[in-house]
Each structure stands twice: as C-alpha cells, then as structure tokens.
Amino acid sequence: MPFEQLQLKNQLCHRLYMASNSIARAYREPLTAINLTYPQYVVMMALWEKDKITIAELIDKTAIDGGALTQILKKMTDKNLLEVIKDKHDKRKRLIKLTENGQALKLKAIDIPSKIRCKFNSIDAEQAQQLMSILDLVVKDLNKPE
Amino acid sequence: MPFEQLQLKNQLCHRLYMASNSIARAYREPLTAINLTYPQYVVMMALWEKDKITIAELIDKTAIDGGALTQILKKMTDKNLLEVIKDKHDKRKRLIKLTENGQALKLKAIDIPSKIRCKFNSIDAEQAQQLMSILDLVVKDLNKPE
DNA sequence: ATATTTTAATTTGCATGCAAAATATTTGCA
DNA sequence: TGCAAATATTTTGCATGCAAATTAAAATAT
Numbered sequence: 052m053p054f055e056q057l058q059l060k061n062q063l064c065h066r067l068y069m070a071s072n073s074i075a076r077a078y079r080e081p082l083t084a085i086n087l088t089y090p091q092y093v094v095m096m097a098l099w100e101k102d103k104i105t106i107a108e109l110i111d112k113t114a115i116d117g118g119a120l121t122q123i124l125k126k127m128t129d130k131n132l133l134e135v136i137k138d139k140h141d142k143r144k145r146l147i148k149l150t151e152n153g154q155a156l157k158l159k160a161i162d163i164p165s166k167i168r169c170k171f172n173s174i175d176a177e178q179a180q181q182l183m184s185i186l187d188l189v190v191k192d193l194n195k196p197e
Numbered sequence: 198m199p200f201e202q203l204q205l206k207n208q209l210c211h212r213l214y215m216a217s218n219s220i221a222r223a224y225r226e227p228l229t230a231i232n233l234t235y236p237q238y239v240v241m242m243a244l245w246e247k248d249k250i251t252i253a254e255l256i257d258k259t260a261i262d263g264g265a266l267t268q269i270l271k272k273m274t275d276k277n278l279l280e281v282i283k284d285k286h287d288k289r290k291r292l293i294k295l296t297e298n299g300q301a302l303k304l305k306a307i308d309i310p311s312k313i314r315c316k317f318n319s320i321d322a323e324q325a326q327q328l329m330s331i332l333d334l335v336v337k338d339l340n341k342p343e
Numbered sequence: 344a345t346a347t348t349t350t351a352a353t354t355t356g357c358a359t360g361c362a363a364a365a366t367a368t369t370t371g372c373a
Numbered sequence: 374t375g376c377a378a379a380t381a382t383t384t385t386g387c388a389t390g391c392a393a394a395t396t397a398a399a400a401t402a403t
Binding site for chain 3: 072106120121122141143
Binding site for chain 2: 381383391392
C-alpha cells in the first residue's frame with residue numbers, strides 16, 4: 052500500500068510542477084509581445100510597485116535567485132528598462148531604478164492579468180482565493196528555517 | 198484601481214512560481230542522496246508505475262518537455278537507470294525500460310514522500326486535497342486547445 | 344587601528360523548460 | 374506505386390533556477 056505514495060498523480064509536487072509550467076507558458080505569448088520573459092515581468096512588477104530598491108530587496112520581493120537575477124538585470128539594462136546604480140553610502144549595494152522606458156511599459160502590461168484570467172473557466176473567485184491562501188502556507192512551511 | 202492587479206502579491210502565477218520552486222528545492226536534498234534530479238525522479242516514478250513505455254507516453258505522464266526529456270534520458274542511461282530501445286514495429290518510436298538497478302532504486306525512494314510531507318505543518322489532509330483539486334482545474338484550463 | 348567576520352553581489356557550472364528547426368519513419372492518398 | 378502529409382524524436386539556442394565559490398566593502402572585535 053505505501054508504494055502508492057509514489058504514484059505521480061498523487062504527488063502534490065508534480066501538480067505544482069505542471070501548474071507552474073502551464074501558467075508560465077500561458078504568459079509567454081502576451082509577454083513576448085512586450086519583449087519580456089516571465090522572470091523579467093516579475094522584476095518589472097516589483098519595480099512598478101516600488102522603484103529604486105536594492106538587489107537584496109528585489110530578491111526578497113520576487114523570490115528570484117540572486118545569481119540568476121544578476122544576469123536578468125543585465126539583459127534588462129541592455130533593453131533600456133532599468134539602470135543598476137552603485138549606492139553612494141554602501142558601495143556593496145546596488146540600487147535598481149526604472150528608466151522612463153521601463154516606467155512606460157506598465158501601460159502596455161496593464162491588461163495582461165485579465166487576459167490570463169480569461170483562461171480560467173473552471174475556477175471561480177473563491178477557489179482562486181483559496182488557492183492563493185493554501186499556496187501561501189505551502190511556501191511558508193517550506194521556507195521555514197530549522 | 199486596476200493598477201493593483203499588477204501587484205506581485207496578488208498574482209496567482211507568482212504564488213505558483215514560488216510554491217513550485219520551494220517544493221522542488223525541498224526535494225533536492227533527499228534526491229541528491231540517491232543521485233537524482235527532480236525531473237529524473239519524475240521519470241522514475243512514471244516508470245515504476247508502468248515500465249516499457251514510449252517517449253510519447255512518458256511525455257504524456259510526466260509533462261516534461263520532449264526536448265528536455267531526450268537529454269534527461271541520456272543522463273539516466275549513463276547512470277544505468279534505464280535503457281532506450283528502438284521499437285521493432287515502428288522505428289520512429291523508442292521504448293524506455295528500467296534496468297534492474299533502476300527498479301531497485303524504488304526501495305531507496307520509498308520514504309521520500311513522507312519526508313517531504315513532514316515539512317507541511319500548516320496544512321491538513323483536507324487542504325492538501327483541495328489544493329490538488331484546484332491545481333488540477335488550473336492545469337486543465339490552461340492546457341485546453343483552442 | 345587592524346585582523347576577522349559578515350554582508351551584498353557576481354561568477355561559474357550544471358540541469359532543465361521551451362520554441363523552432365531538423366531527422367527519420369510511417370501513413371495516406373492520388 | 375510514389376509522394377505529400379503526418380508522427381515520433383532529436384537537436385539547437387536561449388533563459389532561467391540553484392548551489393558553491395569568489396570578490397568587494399562594511400561592520401566588529403580585540
């Protein structure tokens with residue numbers, strides 16, 4: 052009987068894997084239209100909320116890996132979306148600042164969430180909220196230090 | 198008001214992104230112990246359930262990208278976990294077959310699910326089931342052809 | 344004041360995820 | 374029968390995610 056625990060269809064991790072990949076794939080088309088990858092979009096959302104933050108703050112907000120983030124920020128700098136500026140008071144730190152171009156992109160991204168939401172025909176607002184809540188618990192449980 | 202839809206904390210996609218990455222990270226330690234990556238573990242689970250299946254069936258079961266799967270199977274062949282055999286009746290197809298070594302690995306993997314489950318202190322069985330159900334709807338909605 | 348430790352980022356190496364192009368076969372149809 | 378269309382996989386190129394090592398600068402301790 053315990054062997055059934057290894058069945059793929061019973062694995063929460065595999066459901067999450069499929070769901071996460073599926074939704075990232077769903078974003079691909081609208082994001083390609085504005086020349087962003089998904090992680091780049093996450094960075095933009097973080098900065099549209101609060102600009103001029105350090106890399107550490109950006110990592111905290113986006114949960115993107117620091118090593119990957121350095122590369123992502125380079126590409127976004129090349130695309131003239133943002134600037135990476137050395138902090139005058141603490142030279143270890145970098146401040147990320149949107150360019151005008153980067154700020155303006157928000158207008159083009161504004162309707163992406165609703166486009167994605169259109170694809171969820173089987174899920175009502177309550178279920179979506181439930182999902183958010185439980186995922187929040189999952190993330191917290193898994194990231195507890197011990 | 199609509200601008201708030203772009204807030205990161207309200208994005209289902211970002212919750213899924215974090216949850217999926219967190220859980221994959223949680224598997225890393227026990228899987229490293231038996232020399233598997235997460236996608237490789239998924240392939241093994243699929244094969245422990247049903248051996249001698251084609252690549253297409255494996256893609257269907259695991260939802261792993263075909264291009265990536267080719268590379269993954271190569272590495273798993275090198276590790277003597279499985280064999281890739283040409284189908285005699287249809288030379289386009291390949292059959293994946295576990296080696297004895299690959300079959301035996303199941304015993305070492307058998308307690309991984311419970312180890313992971315231990316980390317979920319805030320989630321009861323009912324919530325886990327709810328999560329599975331809603332994620333299932335998410336995946337189905339997002340993968341509907343149209 | 345100087346060595347040690349800590350903190351903030353970057354770099355490196357490996358393993359995917361994914362779209363698009365390329366290969367190899369098999370099917371289906373004129 | 375012969376060839377175009379459909380299938381099954383592989384290959385290629387790009388963008389992460391992640392752990393570990395490295396670099397640079399600030400904070401602390403003695």
